[in-house]
Amino acid sequence: MEPKLNHHRDSRACCSSRLRETHATCTGQTPWSIASARRIAGALVFFASALLNGCNNGVPTPPPVEKPSDEARATALLDPLVALPPRPEVVALADAVAIASSRAGHNEKGAALASLAAALRTRAYRVYHAEADAREALELHAAAASAAAGTNVGCEADRQRALLAGELVADASVTYRELYLASRRQAILAPRTTCHAAIEKALALVGAFRPRGDAMTALEREGDLSAAGATKGATAPSAFAPSTAGSALTNAAPAPTPPTARAPGDEGQVVVSPKDEAVAKGPVKIVSVEPFGNDKGGRVVINLTGTTTFHVGTLAADASAGKDARVFVDIDRATSRGVKKEMEVGGVVRRVRLGAQEKGTRVVLDLAASLYRRVFYLPDPFRIVIDVSTRPPLRQEAPSSNGQREVRRVVIDPGHGGQDSGAIGPTGLTEKSVTLDIAHRVATIVSRELGIETLLTRDDDTYVPLDLRTARANAFHADLFVSIHCNASESGTARGPMTFSLDRVRNPDRLTLNIAERENAARPAKPGKEHDTQAIDEEMALIVSNLDVGDLLERSRHVADLVQRAAIASLGQRWPDTKDQGTKSAGFFVLVGADMPAVLFETSFISNPEDESRLATADYRQKLADSVANAIRAYREGK
Numbered sequence: 001m002e003p004k005l006n007h008h009r010d011s012r013a014c015c016s017s018r019l020r021e022t023h024a025t026c027t028g029q030t031p032w033s034i035a036s037a038r039r040i041a042g043a044l045v046f047f048a049s050a051l052l053n054g055c056n057n058g059v060p061t062p063p064p065v066e067k068p069s070d071e072a073r074a075t076a077l078l079d080p081l082v083a084l085p086p087r088p089e090v091v092a093l094a095d096a097v098a099i100a101s102s103r104a105g106h107n108e109k110g111a112a113l114a115s116l117a118a119a120l121r122t123r124a125y126r127v128y129h130a131e132a133d134a135r136e137a138l139e140l141h142a143a144a145a146s147a148a149a150g151t152n153v154g155c156e157a158d159r160q161r162a163l164l165a166g167e168l169v170a171d172a173s174v175t176y177r178e179l180y181l182a183s184r185r186q187a188i189l190a191p192r193t194t195c196h197a198a199i200e201k202a203l204a205l206v207g208a209f210r211p212r213g214d215a216m217t218a219l220e221r222e223g224d225l226s227a228a229g230a231t232k233g234a235t236a237p238s239a240f241a242p243s244t245a246g247s248a249l250t251n252a253a254p255a256p257t258p259p260t261a262r263a264p265g266d267e268g269q270v271v272v273s274p275k276d277e278a279v280a281k282g283p284v285k286i287v288s289v290e291p292f293g294n295d296k297g298g299r300v301v302i303n304l305t306g307t308t309t310f311h312v313g314t315l316a317a318d319a320s321a322g323k324d325a326r327v328f329v330d331i332d333r334a335t336s337r338g339v340k341k342e343m344e345v346g347g348v349v350r351r352v353r354l355g356a357q358e359k360g361t362r363v364v365l366d367l368a369a370s371l372y373r374r375v376f377y378l379p380d381p382f383r384i385v386i387d388v389s390t391r392p393p394l395r396q397e398a399p400s401s402n403g404q405r406e407v408r409r410v411v412i413d414p415g416h417g418g419q420d421s422g423a424i425g426p427t428g429l430t431e432k433s434v435t436l437d438i439a440h441r442v443a444t445i446v447s448r449e450l451g452i453e454t455l456l457t458r459d460d461d462t463y464v465p466l467d468l469r470t471a472r473a474n475a476f477h478a479d480l481f482v483s484i485h486c487n488a489s490e491s492g493t494a495r496g497p498m499t500f501s502l503d504r505v506r507n508p509d510r511l512t513l514n515i516a517e518r519e520n521a522a523r524p525a526k527p528g529k530e531h532d533t534q535a536i537d538e539e540m541a542l543i544v545s546n547l548d549v550g551d552l553l554e555r556s557r558h559v560a561d562l563v564q565r566a567a568i569a570s571l572g573q574r575w576p577d578t579k580d581q582g583t584k585s586a587g588f589f590v591l592v593g594a595d596m597p598a599v600l601f602e603t604s605f606i607s608n609p610e611d612e613s614r615l616a617t618a619d620y621r622q623k624l625a626d627s628v629a630n631a632i633r634a635y636r637e638g639k
């Protein structure tokens with residue numbers, strides 16, 4: 001494991017300029033971490049015949065230059081059994097192939113090279129988790145889809161792009177959306193191809209994430225436009241680019257299960273049936289069972305080799321028989337050879353047990369009490385998620401008679417930590433150190449002055465996976481969740497505080513996209529552990545999109561407003577030049593799955609020299625901490 005994670009911004013800034021300048025600067029300064037076997041196994045690559053348009057900008061097109069050695073090396077590295085060299089080396093090779101593609105011109109050769117570069121970047125992303133690689137792969141795929149439009153090969157590039165777009169944000173509703181648009185385009189461009197059939201099949205697999213109501217109507221309209229563009233032969237890469245930011249939530253998806261939260265004691269049984277065409281015909285294997293539990297909640301993820309139907313049931317405790325309350329999932333046609341049959345978990349989940357049945361495998365959670373539960377499946381790779389809690393996941397706000405809101409517990413989340421430094425300022429100030437210090441200051445005020453119980457998601461310079469931060473907030477039964485960060489912009493000129501709440505973004509600006517990319521970039525990095533948390537990470541988006549989150553998003557937006565206003569009031573007195581960046585919405589992993597109003601506070605731009613110098617002072621940090629505490633107070637007072 002490489003402990004020195006440079007900030008993600010560096011690699012992206014460098015790589016986005018690559019197309020105009022040179023690829024050489026792209027290497028040697030980007031983050032990398034340990035490979036995840038599962039991600040590698042999931043890699044599917046296609047060599048499309050397409051063209052990379054972007055690299056021609058400002059460069060006289062030379063005669064086609066064959067670079068068989070780069071090609072051969074790149075192709076060899078797509079073999080999942082071949083170890084990937086350090087990321088800078090992979091990026092340099094992918095860049096060389098991309099540039100060769102651009103030189104080869106608008107023809108099949110150039111297209112094949114673009115797709116090869118995309119495939120290599122995709123593998124690099126899955127191994128090293130640098131989002132810059134996925135972003136680059138998306139662009140390369142779009143270029144390939146454009147240049148090879150009308151062929152199976154161009155269609156494949158479009159399909160790969162759609163799948164990667166969803167993978168990048170770990171949100172199946174984004175996968176659905178992108179596959180849907182690709183399907184509409186390819187129905188015109190490459191109908192009756194095996195690729196178009198594959199898109200339809202993939203779309204069916206994520207059918208549970210189809211938006212409902214107005215959101216689907218809007219998507220259909222977008223599909224009409226996309227198809228119309230394809231009819232007219234519009235094959236600019238932008239026609240294949242994702243039309244919105246990937247993000248979790250809101251209108252996404254009716255749940256595959258009926259009401260996902262059940263009152264304790266409910267013994268209803270639910271049959272969950274993914275679409276027929278997606279269900280594996282043969283047996284599927286349980287690959288692993290990942291349990292997590294504490295005294296207020298728990299989560300168990302069951303990973304399988306293929307899609308299958310399953311049934312969910314609950315059983316009340318039976319004291320006379322000495323049996324705990326149980327949640328069980330009967331997984332049809334599943335075998336569990338090689339997987340531990342009994343696991344002690346802890347907290348409300350006493351243990352997880354697996355047992356063979358006539359038709360498959362039953363997974364049982366022995367619970368310390370009757371709990372609220374929600375069960376979902378996540379496609380590709382298929383997995384079943386069982387979430388249990390001592391409180392219902394959706395609670396309506398109930399202001400008391402004097403207009404006050406009940407705020408008994410608050411979770412303060414200092415962004416980043418450990419090997420994930422977050423953004424780094426011009427003089428080397430790290431986001432992780434600033435956020436931890438501010439969080440400590442917030443906790444002190446909130447607990448001492450407001451008398452509110454406060455939990456920090458991390459108390460020192462350690463790495464905490466994003467999913468675990470929210471899970472801790474849920475298990476703490478927090479009434480508010482405030483994640484503290486420092487902002488960064490590529491130019492370094494942007495300044496001032498900005499506050500986010502979680503939402504699907506309709507028309508995100510570039511800055512918002514960059515911030516979301518950056519804050520979502522933190523990835524588990526413990527050797528051998530990363531894929532576990534990755535699975536839970538991805539599942540977070542699913543939980544929220546599958547749940548009726550009620551007015552939680554609205555309440556989060558309100559809290560974001562309070563934090564932002566408090567920050568401007570608190571900083572403005574002392575630093576009148578403080579720029580108010582306002583509140584925005586975006587899809588942040590760390591906010592997904594929170595059972596309470598949750599916001600992400602970008603205190604200031606650490607990438608700006610003046611903001612950085614202020615962030616380095618105790619004075620400025622204290623004022624920022626005051627802002628958060630003031631916002632919490634205002635929220636409690638019913639403001």
Ligand SMILES: [Zn+2]
Nearest residue numbers: 415422485486
């Ligand atoms: Zn951050």
